Amino acid sequence: MLIGIIEVSEPNHYSAVNGLLKTYASDKNNKIIVYTLSAIKLALDENGLPENSSVVVLDKNCSLNKLLKDIENISFDRIHICTIFDNFTDFARFKPQTKEMFLHIHQCEEWYNDDFERAKKTLLLSLKNKDQNRQYSRIIARTVRDYLYYRLLRKKILHDYDRYYKLKLIVHSEGQKNTLIKYSCKSPIIVFPFAIYEGMEDRSQENERLKICIPGVISQAKRDYLSLFEALQQNSETLRDRIFLHLLGYITEREKPEMKAAISNLVDSGYQVYYHDSFVYGKEFDASIANCDLLLNNQFISKNNTEVYGQTKESGMIFNMLRAAKPGMLPREYNVSSEFHDSSLFFDDYYHFVKIVSQVLDDTQLLDRLKASAKKLSVSYLPDNLYSRLV
Numbered sequence: 001m002l003i004g005i006i007e008v009s010e011p012n013h014y015s016a017v018n019g020l021l022k023t024y025a026s027d028k029n030n031k032i033i034v035y036t037l038s039a040i041k042l043a044l045d046e047n048g049l050p051e052n053s054s055v056v057v058l059d060k061n062c063s064l065n066k067l068l069k070d071i072e073n074i075s076f077d078r079i080h081i082c083t084i085f086d087n088f089t090d091f092a093r094f095k096p097q098t099k100e101m102f103l104h105i106h107q108c109e110e111w112y113n114d115d116f117e118r119a120k121k122t123l124l125l126s127l128k129n130k131d132q133n134r135q136y137s138r139i140i141a142r143t144v145r146d147y148l149y150y151r152l153l154r155k156k157i158l159h160d161y162d163r164y165y166k167l168k169l170i171v172h173s174e175g176q177k178n179t180l181i182k183y184s185c186k187s188p189i190i191v192f193p194f195a196i197y198e199g200m201e202d203r204s205q206e207n208e209r210l211k212i213c214i215p216g217v218i219s220q221a222k223r224d225y226l227s228l229f230e231a232l233q234q235n236s237e238t239l240r241d242r243i244f245l246h247l248l249g250y251i252t253e254r255e256k257p258e259m260k261a262a263i264s265n266l267v268d269s270g271y272q273v274y275y276h277d278s279f280v281y282g283k284e285f286d287a288s289i290a291n292c293d294l295l296l297n298n299q300f301i302s303k304n305n306t307e308v309y310g311q312t313k314e315s316g317m318i319f320n321m322l323r324a325a326k327p328g329m330l331p332r333e334y335n336v337s338s339e340f341h342d343s344s345l346f347f348d349d350y351y352h353f354v355k356i357v358s359q360v361l362d363d364t365q366l367l368d369r370l371k372a373s374a375k376k377l378s379v380s381y382l383p384d385n386l387y388s389r390l391v
Contacts, residue, residue, distance in 0.1 A: 001077040003032045004098070008058045008067065009085035011039040014281055015195035015319060016082055016104070016172075018047055019383075022196060023390060025050030026383040033074075035067060043282040047198075064090045072096050080104065080170070088153035092160070101165035102190075103157075108176055108312040111154055112183040119147040162187060172314040175335045179312050192389055195319035197378035202325065202371070203290045207244070209272065210361055212329075213292035215248040215285070215320050218275060219255055223298045224350075229262045231350035233269060239354070240270030242361050247275035248288050289324040293367060294345075294360070297330040310335030325378035327370035329353065343374035 003024050007017045017040055024030045032053040034044070041055045049055065058067050068090055071079075078100035084091050105111050109118055123143040127136060161167045167187050171177050172194045180189055204211060220226055225247075232239060245266070251259045266273050280288070289295065297317040301309045309315050318336060321328045321343065330336060332346040345360070347353040360367050379385075 001030050002075070003030060004071060004074070004076045004079040004096070005032060005034045005036075005082065006071070006080065007034070007036045007040060007082040008064055009083040009087055011037050011279070011281070012316070013083050013194075014040045014043045015316065015323065018044060019193060019196040019386075020080060020082075020390075021053055022050065022198065023383040023386045025052055026387050028052055035071060039279075039281065046282040047286075065093075068094050068096075078102060084157075086150070088150045088157065092153045092156050095164070098165060100168060101161045102168050102170050103161060104170040105176070105180070106172075106313055108171075108179045108183065111158065112180060112185055114147075114151050114154065116147070119143060119151075158187075172319070173310065174337055175311045176314060190389060192386070193319050193322060193381055194314060194316055195323040196383055196386060197322055197325060197381040198383070200286060200290050200324050202375075203287075204293045204326075207291070207293060209242055209244040210294070210357070210367075211244045211246060211292045212294050212296050212357075213246040213248050213289055214296045214298055215280075215289065215317060217249045218247050218251040218259055220259075221252075222300060224300055225259065225298065226262060227350045228296075228298050228353070229266055231354050232266060232271065235354050236266075236269040236271065239357065239361075243357070244272040245274070246288060246292060247273065248280055248285065250276050250278050250280075286324075289320055289326060292324075292326060293371075295321055295324070295326050295328045297328060297334065299331070299334075301331060301333050308335075321374060322378050322381045325371075325375045327367070327374045329356065339377060343370055343377055345370070 005017060005020050007013055017034060017036060021032055021034055021044070024032050030052060032050070034053065034055045036055060036057065038057050038059065041057050044055060056067070058064060064087055072095060074097065076096060076098040079096055079098045080102040081091065082104045083106065123140065126139045126143070158167075169180065169185070169187050169189045170192050171180065171189060172192065174191055177189045177191055214223070216223060218225060232243070232245070263273050263275065295317060297315060299309055299315055299317070317328065318340065320326070321340070327343045327345070328340070329345045329347060332348050334346075336344065345356050347356055
């Protein structure tokens with residue numbers, strides 16, 4: 001098969017592109033062309049491009065419309081559109097030569113339950129919890145534009161792709177699939193992971209402290225860093241010389257004063273804390289998660305909109321657990337697939353989180369069991385074991 005994979009909207013979705021690419025490439029009869037951003041190409045190159053694949057970069061001198069027109073001149077067996085984000089106009093006009101179209105749905109509500117009530121609720125929640133550097137006027141303008149313009153384009157995309165191609169939807173969890181079925185989605189739905197396991201070596205054996213890693217941008221908008229920092233601060237006497245906290249991301253500009261002050265307080269209390277000055281990807285990201293003992297998901301399950309993690313959208317943290325074969329700590333309300341239960345620890349709040357961390361520190365066999373379960377699960381997410389999901 002000749003397969004096209006298009007990810008020109010979100011550099012953070014490198015893992016999803018890599019997973020698709022490596023899984024298709026496991027069949028040497030396939031040829032894969034990836035159309036993507038320079039940051040994703042760099043990460044793919046670092047990770048190793050399969051021989052039966054190539055990459056075309058959307059650079060600054062080329063418009064997305066021009067790139068899509070070039071793609072239309074090639075006859076594919078199937079095309080994956082990984083993320084559209086705000087590029088709805090271009091993809092609504094996209095008419096490729098392909099038999100099958102795979103549309104990746106990251107937010108179920110956005111595509112299948114985008115009525116006026118959702119728009120109103122999303123706007124009110126976003127204004128209440130203004131995130132990162134966005135001004136109130138921009139939040140309002142984005143909501144209005146989405147409801148009056150993007151919403152109609154999403155409906156057109158679904159209609160046209162279903163009419164002219166064999167449309168199939170890709171989601172990243174059973175929870176998302178169940179949500180789409182609840183919303184009366186008629187298209188075939190395939191559950192495929194956001195990241196895959198490629199035999200990443202565990203480098204945590206020599207850690208002198210329990211190394212807890214939190215991947216992602218350091219912002220209170222989507223993740224609850226401040227409650228975590230407060231709980232650790234209040235238990236510094238018993239934990240400060242036993243934990244290394246690796247914040248695998250950078251602090252947003254607007255939140256630097258507050259976040260840096262909170263981190264400084266932890267360091268002054270005796271904790272080891274490390275964070276980055278810019279976006280982390282590729283080898284640096286992989287080395288960091290390979291070196292940790294536990295991955296922590298400190299996300300708000302539902303905050304700024306009607307999407308709910310584990311139900312209508314999925315967190316990349318779950319798939320970092322798979323990619324690195326590492327156990328995770330998650331909020332109890334997160335609707336995670338049962339296959340993750342043996343390699344996960346669930347907490348009710350951050351004071352409960354501290355109690356669980358103390359248990360892990362006092363029972364080394366507990367951490368060993370969690371890591372063994374994580375490795376067993378990850379092996380089932382090797383490319384060869386996932387290929388049947390796509391074909």
